[in-house]
Amino acid sequence: MVNLKSEILNLKSLRSFRMATWLGWQIESNWTDPFLFAVYSIVKPLASALILVVMYGVITSGDFNAPLFSFIFIGNAFYQYVGAVMTGVSWSVIDDREHYRTLKYIYTAPVDYMAYLIGRGIARVLTGSFSVFITISAGVLFLQVPVQLGAIDAPLFLAALAIGIVMLAMMGLVLAGIILLIAHHAGYLGDATAGALYLFSGAIFPLDVLPEFLRPIGYLMPITYWLELLRRSLVGSVAQAFPTLAPFSNAQLLAILIGLTLLFGALSFFAFRWCDRRARERGLIDMVTNH
Amino acid sequence: MTLASAIETQDLGRVYKIRDAKKKERQELVALREANLRVERGELFGLLGPNGAGKTTLIKILTTLLAPTAGWARVAGFDVMREQARVRPLINMVSGGESSGYGLLTVRENLWMFAQFYGIPSAQANQRIKELLEIVKMSDRLNTKSSDLSTGLRQKMNIVRGFMTDPHVVFLDEPTLGLDVGASRDVRAFIRRWVTEDRARTVLLTTHYMVEADELCDRVAIINQGRVLACDTPANLKRRLQRDAIFRIETDRLNGAGIETLRALPGVRSVVHRSGDARDTLEFVLARDEVLGAVINAMEARQIRLLHLDKREPTLEDVFVDLVGRSMAEVEGDAK
Numbered sequence: 001m002v003n004l005k006s007e008i009l010n011l012k013s014l015r016s017f018r019m020a021t022w023l024g025w026q027i028e029s030n031w032t033d034p035f036l037f038a039v040y041s042i043v044k045p046l047a048s049a050l051i052l053v054v055m056y057g058v059i060t061s062g063d064f065n066a067p068l069f070s071f072i073f074i075g076n077a078f079y080q081y082v083g084a085v086m087t088g089v090s091w092s093v094i095d096d097r098e099h100y101r102t103l104k105y106i107y108t109a110p111v112d113y114m115a116y117l118i119g120r121g122i123a124r125v126l127t128g129s130f131s132v133f134i135t136i137s138a139g140v141l142f143l144q145v146p147v148q149l150g151a152i153d154a155p156l157f158l159a160a161l162a163i164g165i166v167m168l169a170m171m172g173l174v175l176a177g178i179i180l181l182i183a184h185h186a187g188y189l190g191d192a193t194a195g196a197l198y199l200f201s202g203a204i205f206p207l208d209v210l211p212e213f214l215r216p217i218g219y220l221m222p223i224t225y226w227l228e229l230l231r232r233s234l235v236g237s238v239a240q241a242f243p244t245l246a247p248f249s250n251a252q253l254l255a256i257l258i259g260l261t262l263l264f265g266a267l268s269f270f271a272f273r274w275c276d277r278r279a280r281e282r283g284l285i286d287m288v289t290n291h
Numbered sequence: 292m293t294l295a296s297a298i299e300t301q302d303l304g305r306v307y308k309i310r311d312a313k314k315k316e317r318q319e320l321v322a323l324r325e326a327n328l329r330v331e332r333g334e335l336f337g338l339l340g341p342n343g344a345g346k347t348t349l350i351k352i353l354t355t356l357l358a359p360t361a362g363w364a365r366v367a368g369f370d371v372m373r374e375q376a377r378v379r380p381l382i383n384m385v386s387g388g389e390s391s392g393y394g395l396l397t398v399r400e401n402l403w404m405f406a407q408f409y410g411i412p413s414a415q416a417n418q419r420i421k422e423l424l425e426i427v428k429m430s431d432r433l434n435t436k437s438s439d440l441s442t443g444l445r446q447k448m449n450i451v452r453g454f455m456t457d458p459h460v461v462f463l464d465e466p467t468l469g470l471d472v473g474a475s476r477d478v479r480a481f482i483r484r485w486v487t488e489d490r491a492r493t494v495l496l497t498t499h500y501m502v503e504a505d506e507l508c509d510r511v512a513i514i515n516q517g518r519v520l521a522c523d524t525p526a527n528l529k530r531r532l533q534r535d536a537i538f539r540i541e542t543d544r545l546n547g548a549g550i551e552t553l554r555a556l557p558g559v560r561s562v563v564h565r566s567g568d569a570r571d572t573l574e575f576v577l578a579r580d581e582v583l584g585a586v587i588n589a590m591e592a593r594q595i596r597l598l599h600l601d602k603r604e605p606t607l608e609d610v611f612v613d614l615v616g617r618s619m620a621e622v623e624g625d626a627k
Contacts, residue, residue, distance in 0.1 A: 101391035
């Protein structure tokens with residue numbers, strides 16, 4: 001039994017993932033002052049949520065009871081995962097290559113590099129979860145966002161959250177692959193991509209608001225269904241107030257999310273492999289660009 | 292069944308396609324051409340050449356970091372392109388002159404983490420870390436954050452990282468670059484000891500320090516402009532020149548005057564000129580002792596004042612000059 005456990009722990013992918021998670025957490029939590037770390041984790045998400053709240057308040061003359069407010073608030077809160085996970089996974093390439101100068105040693109070790117990158121992103125999932133929790137709690141406590149503990153569809157919430165994080169990690173892999181090939185401004189890629197997808201994923205407004213020719217972009221993105229499922233699992237009534245995805249049941253949405261995650265996951269896997277091969281062909285694995 | 296060589300390359304080549312500063316024109320830079328090498332298990336093999344000779348390119352290919360554009364290479368019997376997953380558990384590498392490592396982790400944590408990547412059980416890894424840190428005289432730094440280490444100590448930690456996994460083949464790229472004399476001596480002693488302890492272990496190291504290659508390596512390949520020019524034991528390489536007479540002459544400042552005339556004299560194989568603060572040094576490789584008379588006459592005719600003269604045994608530097616026609620420093624100077 002002990003042998004079996006150690007065999008499993010020693011599988012290359014699992015080993016890479018486990019150690020990368022440990023390393024990621026050491027880096028992510030390495031604030032010399034834990035108080036500062038906590039403040040940063042609380043103040044930053046609250047400040048960004050507050051900007052949106054103020055803008056919403058100005059535009060709607062303070063109509064915080066409308067379903068749209070909860071729609072925006074919850075979507076925006078969970079959207080923090082998009083930047084956190086995608087950047088967490090892809091930033092590791094820059095961090096190891098440029099800052100710690102360890103990428104070549106990790107790359108030439110018997111490591112499953114994809115598992116390693118995803119492991120490095122896990123720390124951002126944890127800190128991101130903390131930020132989301134703080135934001136949602138503030139919304140419930142101070143802005144009457146109608147999340148009621150007793151009414152939460154916990155299995156749906158947990159399933160959607162887990163699938164979504166896997167989906168975002170796989171999207172982060174594509175960015176990591178691109179970063180292996182580029183130097184200039186690679187550090188901003190995660191946030192830039194998250195910013196670009198913000199408009200089309202139904203995070204801050206329903207897809208119906210978009211011009212008709214832009215809506216297919218939102219329908220193609222798994223993030224759209226992921227956010228919808230999270231809203232439905234937390235506050236069903238709010239999600240149902242908007243017609244975009246209303247015809248779909250929770251099970252159908254979950255099936256679409258799983259299908260798109262598998263599709264994007266497979267595409268990401270091959271895209272990363274291609275970028276990795278190209279980087280090796282072009283001699284870019286251990287380049288130091290100082291950008 | 293015969294064991295495969297530790298390293299084998301056949302017509303190995305690498306061409307980089309680079310763009311000029313304006314990113315308009317693409318140029319080809321040949322970093323390595325038709326390299327044919329065979330390093331046996333148990334050897335401490337050196338690649339000797341100036342900066343930009345292709346040494347690091349060769350190491351990058353052999354460690355699976357870089358794809359070759361021609362030929363093939365095998366490490367421990369496995370093809371570095373098609374069987375990289377089988378190569379990687381058997382190798383490790385260390386690059387000198389850089390401060391790599393996670394500064395926020397302690398020395399032990401850094402080393403332990405890399406041991407985990409190779410699947411070494413924690414207890415065994417911790418034991419090896421202690422032993423190796425003892426050898427490189429860093430036991431007292433076990434729990435020091437690596438960001439608090441000096442550059443030299445950080446490099447030693449990196450060297451321990453490279454050997455800790457007990458690789459079949461270890462690649463050392465300028466391992467003593469940037470280290471002080473004492474630390475370099477410790478590192479060289481450690482490398483020699485490691486490879487002698489077990490004849491299945493192989494080291495390939497690159498260096499542009501002649502003395503390092505001479506003292507440390509069983510065999511040396513001299514490489515310049517991507518080409519392997521010679522490959523043999525240091526003694527055999529130097530023996531090529533033993534029929535020649537090697538003289539070192541110190542003069543007052545020359546400012547380059549007359550060097551070409553001296554080079555053109557019959558029987559002069561090569562002249563290397565080094566400028567000092569108050570005096571210059573000329574190193575002559577002559578076909579025979581008698582040529583020295585003609586050299587001195589030529590110097591007198593050009594009013595070059597001779598301050599000191601001695602005859603010495605050939606070094607690897609002389610071998611390099613004999614093969615390339617210029618010293619390593621001159622080659623590096625031209626490249627700049």
